[in-house]
Amino acid sequence: MRLKDKVAIITGGASGIGKATADAFAAEGAIIVIADINVTAIDAAVAQFRKKGVTATGHVCDVSNRDDAHRLMKSVDAEFGRIDILVNNAGISRYRAFAEATSDDWDPVLAVDLKGVFFCSQAVAPYMRARKSGRIVNISSALGTGAAPHNTAGSPGGSAAYASAKAGVIMLTTTLARELSPDGITVNCVAPGSFLTEFSSSTRTPQQVEDHLEYRRKHLLLRRVGTLDELASVILFFASDDSSYVTGQTLNVDGGRSDRI
Template structure:
């Protein structure tokens, strides 16, 4: 299936490693021009170089997405290099888990700011460019945690807020032929997850509660993102695609 992504310019936030890096790699493999956006400059450049080594077109831009000036630099650098912005994937996020009674204000602010303020600033910055061209795709990475997870009041609230933001922007920006959608991953097997002290126990419990009995792969999320960013999804907006193997709130 031709996704029509050749030469599209794609910004993926938080893409130096993990799910974001895999999303960026799949876009590059489809012929898109990719901007690796991350607060870790060294890791971002390494990821961009890996894509270039494979024949892709990619640049790295160090970005703190909770700062408007840093986001403005990201957009300026992208436009200077590639001349357009077709797709924004708001992937960046942080996790600072604890029970609410032990959760610090700093932990709350860090998670909510990266997920919500970062998405707000990045989306606001690219929207005039997309609106002028009357074309664009925004894909926000939420989580099945939007249903509410114990020990993740900050993360669950932020991801639920992201879904509300997605619906709002789908309605605001549709007249410009801009679609705005969410992908809500389930439990994804990443290097960070495999390094958890109780990984095997967590894995077994997750599989037991998942209708398709395996952990998710980073590629599962990337595949959904690329579809929503493609010409094949031009009349899909305001949606939340749960990529969870059928596992929702339990």
């Protein structure tokens, strides 16, 4: 088991990519810490893991709040005596046509998707540094790599806030890898492409979701949408010793986006 008894914190871990990642980690023997803002979803996820005999706990955390991030790490370390893995997965989107976008569309996205990654990494670093070991995995997006959006919110610039935040995550990954590598901590990034999750429909109607996915399929070399298990397996790679000599890297898990290649 690649993560036996490793303590893994997964932000946004109660659903979607985060939950799939938690499932993959649990199957490899990890102790699961779900950090999320959805109390009901946290409770359901933790109950599910415990029913299977997995050691799991949940914490309500707003990753965009620096104090919340530091409280989370302090609580987890107090409970388990160590933090081995942090997956910075929590994210939101606010799509708006370029000409109509306001600070209400930009600020929350930058706060959660970029600032949250920084705050959680900053908060966990002392605990990992003390053990001279750790894995941080950041979740970016194909949109953060320069891949073209699908006329989001009726405008090619409709995903500007989200794309900008996710591009920032990629550069932040490189910066943090330089900062933390002397202490044996690796920092890597996964940039997912087209995956169907609750997040996919958070700002779209069912028809818009299907139109979006159909458009994506036409621009993927593999001609299909990925499964969450496929994505979680890559996150698991970066969280395990399989990637012990890899840091500062971003891996596109996107089925071959022809609009980026």
